[in-house]
Amino acid sequence: MKLLRYSCWLSLYIFSTGVLHSQTSVEGKANELRTALKPYFVSVSRDDSFIKKNIAKINLGRKLFYDKKLSLGKGVSCNSCHDLQKYGTNGDYYLQQKAKGQFYRDVPTVYNSVSFELFNVDGSLSNFKNKIREAFLRTHEMEVQNEALVIQELKKTPEYLKMFREAFFKKSTSITFDVVIDALEAFLSQLKTPAPIDAFMEGNNTVLSNAQIQGGELFVSKACYSCHTGSSFGGQMINKLGVEVPWPNQKDMGYYHIKRKSSNKMFFRVAPLRNVAKTAPYFHDALAMRLDKAIKLMGIHERGIQLKVVEVAKIKEFLKSFTGEIPQDYIKEN
Ligand code: HEC
Ligand code: HEC
Incomplete structure (x- = not known):
């Protein structure tokens, strides 16, 4: 991780000093931005052959995702909080x-x-399956606490028995918590939203506006990209919230609740930024209701700089290029 940070700073240095001035055309700037983003960028795309091969499992996972009966009070489903029509x-x-x-x-x-790489706003888990497991069991999500209660509930519904048989019974002989998690994992694994930024990175210069390209340059030169990297511009590592100026709200100390070492205080996962223009409010504590404010706060607390209004606006435009389309057919309740 350290290595990644260093090499990232190096590429920032190269980016902000030399190359930028050599080419001035829009085309040139687009190409420079692509070169700067390339080392850490990973595109996302849905895997149609996976979907086809695992359709029974995926259909089951989707049904589980929308089912309120699987929560403790039977009042919420995964979708109540992670609303798929509201970008999850x-x-x-x-x-x-x-x-x-x-x-x-x-x-x-x-x-x-x-x-x-990491799940939850404090990055407390690093395994996707374990996260899905936790989503059933813990307070503030489905709250069932006991795996057996989920299975008991599922066995009451003949349609589920049929669906589990289609998806799994060739391998397994009864409904277990493991196969429930498997089905949800299959469904969640294809909840992907390819966006203009992916097309841009594949070489299409016309999908980003001029302002977006300028915003992208700022995203790199202001070192946002040193933390917000990877396939979702975040989700890869934890970092201190308030590196430069302490975060105003210290009620939730983030990773410190997981490992009580004082050096872990206020460490949070670097938030993933795909679809960020659609997922207000921002930060673990919703300190910002608007994206402009979130960007401004990042400048202050993570970089120790006051971004100008016009810089914030351009970065915001760039972040909009991370917005993909909601896959309506895929998420349709069956
Ligand atoms: C009552 C609201 C609620 C419900 C219901 C709920 N979740 Fe969550 N989910 C959350 C919150 C809050 C977090 C973040 C927890 C944290 O950071 O400590 C979260 C985190 C997650 C994450 C990690 C996302 C990330 O970016 O790290 C996944 C995956 C997830 N939930 C899946 C599910 C699934 C699957 C279900 C249904 C079985 C579910 N959740 C039900 C509120 C909910
Ligand atoms: C030192 C690492 C670091 C740097 C540099 C950094 N960020 Fe962040 N960013 C974080 C962390 C950590 C969070 C999550 C905080 C939380 O959950 O409360 C975050 C959250 C965000 C969010 C909120 C996302 C959400 O869904 O809640 C936005 C927007 C954002 N950053 C944009 C930026 C921009 C723009 C820059 C450059 C000006 C930047 N960040 C620089 C670490 C960083």
């Missing part, structure tokens, strides 16, 4: 709960989450 999160629900005084971290999206 649910700001309204989160704000309602927060207003009631409940300790709820802002809900991160499930879109593209299969490719994150």
